[in-house]
Amino acid sequence: ADAGDIVFEHIGKLDSESVKEIFYSASRVSSDVLIVDLDVFSGKEIVSALQSFRIARPNTRIIVIAPDRKPGDEIISSIVGLGIYDIAAGKKESDWAEMIKNILLSPPATYAQAARWHTGQLLNAFVQTKERVIIEERPAGVVTIAVSATAHGIGCTHTALSIASFLARLGHSAAVIEDSQRPVFSFLCSVLKAKEGKVEGSYAVHGIDIFPDESRDDGNWSYDMLLKKIKAGQYEYVVRDLGVLDSARKREMYRADTAFVVASAARWRWHEIIDRIDSDIDIIFPLALQSDVEEISFYAGIKGTALPYCPNPFAKENDFIFLKLLAPVLPSRRKKKSLFGISLF
Incomplete structure (x- = not known):
């Protein structure tokens, strides 16, 4: 037109x-x-x-x-x-x-x-949100990113690895911790013949450190047991692969600095999202058409993002999407003017 x-x-x-x-x-x-x-x-x-x-x-x-x-x-x-x-x-x-x-x-x-x-x-809520964003633009300490999914096999682990790989390409020290119901990191590290990472118990894969789940179903989160090692590794970002979302994992999502839910955009699976996921959590739809994501986002009142096909989680094809999704927790470089008009960074 x-x-x-x-x-x-x-x-x-x-x-x-x-x-x-x-x-x-x-x-x-x-x-x-x-x-x-x-x-x-x-x-x-x-x-x-x-x-x-x-x-x-x-x-x-x-x-x-x-x-x-x-x-x-x-x-x-x-x-x-x-x-x-x-x-x-x-x-x-x-x-x-x-x-x-x-x-x-x-x-x-x-x-x-x-x-x-x-x-x-709504004025106070607006101010608080604005202040939170400003703080997140300059993250202090380790930034935790939680990734969960509405069902098995949708792409939770793939997305967690993709996020960590993206952060590594930006020059940040990143680790992925496995806290899912179906652990696969040990097998992945074996297949890739991964070498030891920064700290004991971690494996280096494509510039990131992977921590396989070794909790042995004792009821503890791997993340909590690895806090000392996370500090020792001096990681800037820790991505948690939480697996399928349940009540316990929903609480873990709120412990993180930012969180994402991986879901299917298929119409027959909309019930997995509608009225089940808070509107302030970003939802990632792997392999979905943009039109399908726009449709479910409209009806469910959610923030949905389509993630194009990329079979290799360590590839950079979807970096532009992760740059947008992670913007609130990425460091920003602001220009500051001196009295003489010279820009300082």
Whole structure:
């Protein structure tokens, strides 16, 4: 479509059932701008529909038309809390075409411009999240990354090894610790004829240290028993292969600095994800089409990422994806200006 063309349009009122369908259909279309008139639906479901749309289309600018709405409106406050700041407000008889035209000709609105609509209920959560991200950009000590899966054979171990290998290519000291229900690292190290790693009990494989599970089902986590060795190895990152997610492993996920769940995007397996995995945990879908991931992300309200086919976990083909997924726990280099305008790193 050419610039300025309408690629999707819906006219008419929506009910609680159709609002999600319409927004999902809109998310399947590549667009620069989405214009939403709040008069088409008055229920709170439109907030979750907009949230799912933003997950599926994070780069699409969203403009909300809000006739006869005033600051303090609960719906608009929640919409602003999603990071949607282009709010066109006025009386129903206003010249909406001219108002939308002016918004489109202007840069996207900022939070400062939309703050009057925000009740403040989500303000503290926003500040805390922002502060947490700043801290994670400069991780102190060992950073722990937990990887689990919704079922056996989906790719939990493959993903854990891929993440550690990616970190090693960035020049970081990384280790993988096995805490899954079906240990395979001992066999892997034997097949690869791996040499001894930095510390006793570890094996060096493609620039990373692997710790096979040697807990012998005694009820203890390998990670907990290896804390001294982790410190001795001076690892910057430790990736935990947790295996299939259960209640105990879910607690371990929250102990980590960041966590990922590996799942299938097949429609007949959606039940393994919907209402079972917290929306703040990134879900990785190996071998999935981007369209399938966008679909399940929309309906389940999750953060899904498609991981293209790459049979070798130590290859670099998917580095660009892991760079994005691990950005919150990777060190950043910020430019600082001196009084004389010289940039220091």
